[in-house]
Amino acid sequence: MRQESSWEPSIFVILRFLGRNLPIVTFLILSLAGMLFTYWFFSPPTDSTAQAIALNSNIAFSAPIYKSIPDRPVAQRISQSPGPLRIGIISGHLGSDSGAVCNDGLTEAEINLDIANQVADQLKAQGVPVDILEEFDDRLPNYSGTAVISIHADSCIQLNTELSGYKISGSSFTNSDQLFSCVEQSYQSTTQLQFHYNTITEHMTDYHAFRKIPRGVPAIIIEVGFMDQDRILLTTNSNIPATGISNGILCYINEGISS
Ligand SMILES: [Zn+2]
Known part of the structure; x- marks a missing residue:
């Protein structure tokens, strides 16, 4: 074979x-x-x-980039239009509790609601749609309004004759500087109260509603005054603080949004 x-x-x-x-x-x-x-x-x-x-290049796996990059970022064909005008006013403690209480029974919640209602009326008279919101309102997480302003008043303690004045804190989640400055200037000039820096607490800077409302909605919380020292302004003359707030909001609507 x-x-x-x-x-x-x-x-x-x-x-x-x-x-x-x-x-x-x-x-x-x-x-x-x-x-x-x-x-x-x-x-x-x-x-x-x-x-x-x-x-x-010293980097072993680097490669030159050939992709051409436009000189400017690509602009949207149609610029984003602002949402419909709508202001949310949180009436402090509404639907929750009474807030601070004076010896004679005057509650913070009733002061807040009185001022909140007047602010709403004044804004509506100018054609601005307003929602009065409760302290823990179910609408907060989806509230895509133009701005949210929470109205509170300060304690009724009578220990110190210096306890007079207002204070404002802005959201740290959405730039609220313009809203803050409009309301701050208007409130100061209308009420002649002093900004009370010393008593700003975490309840204001880390206010719960700032965390709940959608990003992009500017928000502030204002303590309109002390219930003891500023009592007449907050009750008998409550139209004055209300005017201070609503004019501040109108300033924001006219100047803050368009810029
Ligand atoms: Zn309060």
């Missing part, structure tokens, strides 16, 4: 295999050619600057 060398049948087998599978072989060759063509087509032309950067 003739002894066949071992490689002759192997080649014969491979050729016969390729012959039987000609369509697949052709497909694989064409695929490879296609991929190489695609790679060549999309490869950038040799760029000496980019090569220099690549060569000088």
Whole structure:
């Protein structure tokens, strides 16, 4: 018997295999050619600057960036229009508790509601839609209004004759500087009260509603005055603090939003 060398049948087998599978072989060759063509087509032309950067780079896996970047960010075709005008007034403690209480039974909640209602009336008279919101109103998480203003009053303690004045704190989640400055200036000039820096608490700076309302809605909380020292202003003359707040909000609507 003739002894066949071992490689002759192997080649014969491979050729016969390729012959039987000609369509697949052709497909694989064409695929490879296609991929190489695609790679060549999309490869950038040799760029000496980019090569220099690549060569000088110490980072092993860095690659030069060829993507062209427009000079300016692409502007929206239609600029975003502000939502419909709507002001939310949180009447402090409404629907929850009475807030601070004086010895004779005067409650913070009733002072807040009286002022909140007057602010709402004054704004509505100027054609501004207003919602009076409760302290923990269900609408807060979805309240996409123009601004939210929470109205509170300060304690009724009689320890110190210095306890007079108002204070305002703005949301740390949405830039509320313009709203703050409009209401602050208007409230100060209308009521002639002093800004009472010393007694700003975490209840104001980390006010719960700031966290609940949607991002993008400016919000402030105002303590309109102390229930003992500023009592006449907050009760008998409550139209004065109400006017101070509503004029501040109108200032924000007229100046803050358009800028
Ligand atoms: Zn309060």
